[in-house]
Amino acid sequence: MSVLNVINPLFQAYIVYSAILTLKLIAVSSMTGYTRLTRRVFSNPEDVKNFRGVVKLDDPVVERTRRAHMNDLENIPPFWILGALYITTGPGLAWTTLLFRSFTVCRIIHTIVYILPVPQPSRAIAYGIPYIINWYMGIQVVSFYISAM
Incomplete structure (x- = not known):
């Protein structure tokens, strides 16, 4: 079975959490x-004209x-990149789902x-939890494929 196949539960988890993040x-x-x-x-003069506002590039709420x-x-x-690569290493479904879910929930909270x-x-x-998850997945991908060479 191809890893990047919609039948693969790992890929399904990736699709769901990628869609939520998108x-x-x-x-x-x-x-x-x-x-x-x-x-x-x-931020643009033509918008001011149409919407009766002001050009202001430093409004604290907008910024x-x-x-x-x-x-x-x-x-x-x-x-998106590391998650897709990570599932090609054949990680466990529960662990991978936890990583994807944690990443997504933390980005929403952020x-x-x-x-x-x-x-x-x-x-x-x-911010830190998803950051660490990205690093973890990246290191796992590199380690997996270096050891396979």
């Missing part, structure tokens, strides 16, 4: 736009939401505590 990424992008609209703070989105863009794509904002160390913990 929807989350889209939602945070939409939140940034919504925040701009409700605060009438825009906080935008930074949460940028943080996702820096951390979720490596998960966005919530970033945007609200909730005092530290909440954001650092919600």
